[in-house]
Amino acid sequence: SLSAAEADLLSKSWAPVFANKDANGDNFLVALFEKFPDSANFFADFKGKSIADIKASPKLRDVSSRIFARLNEFVNNSADAGKMSAMLDQFAKEHAGFGVGSAQFENVRAMFPGFVASVAASRAGADAAWDKLFGYIIDALKKSGK
Template sequence: MVDWEKVNSVWSAVESNLTAIGQNILLRLFEQYPESQNHFPKFKNKSLGELKDTADIKAQADTVLNALGNIVKKKGSHSEPVKALAATHITTHKIPPHYFTKITTIAVDVLSEMYPSEMNAQVQAAFSGAFKIICSDIEKEYKAANFQG
């Protein structure tokens, strides 16, 4: 069982630094999985150095972290925001579902680095568990939509 309270106690700190955290997560995603950059038209064919402090990466960072925060704050009762997120990623962005697992795994790593005292082993486990459930629920939406991307 996921301890959503632990997740949300750290998430409140994340919200005060959303853009920087989101930038770190996205840049690490692009570094570890360069092919993921192709799913973001504004970032395609640009180096990480070119992207680092652009308005576009900051805007995308805010979008990603706000969407994730909206789901996390539901404390497990997140079917509506998950459906909405999955729908746009299935129909508009056409991003394969395995990228949600990749980005949330990176998010735990980045949060652990940026908030070492808050992100102890128990909190890391809570985040990992929460993200695993969220990603599983997103994948169910993809299957229901018969995503072929």
């Protein structure tokens, strides 16, 4: 889990993002698909679709809101070792079951601080805290064989 200081940086950088969660959730997912086009192919609703079609799809909000709700839970529990371990375990099993693994989350890890910075000025230390959170997700996926 993260230290109390890291968790604080994480939640302060997340607050302005989650404050406008509908638009920012959609923007996050579209930014991921633009930067890593293969990512869209893991989602039955987006497989083979153009970015324009994904942006116009009523499914975009369904998928992005589930992602943002879960990210919010990670942020809120990031300093709680017991909760983090249970959440990471469940998350990795879920995503491994969808055929999604560490490679896809290395992509998220690479673009996430830039995405956060596109919403609000990034805070010193927050990038490292996000990096650590996605590192835990990647480790959990590797542990579950993906």
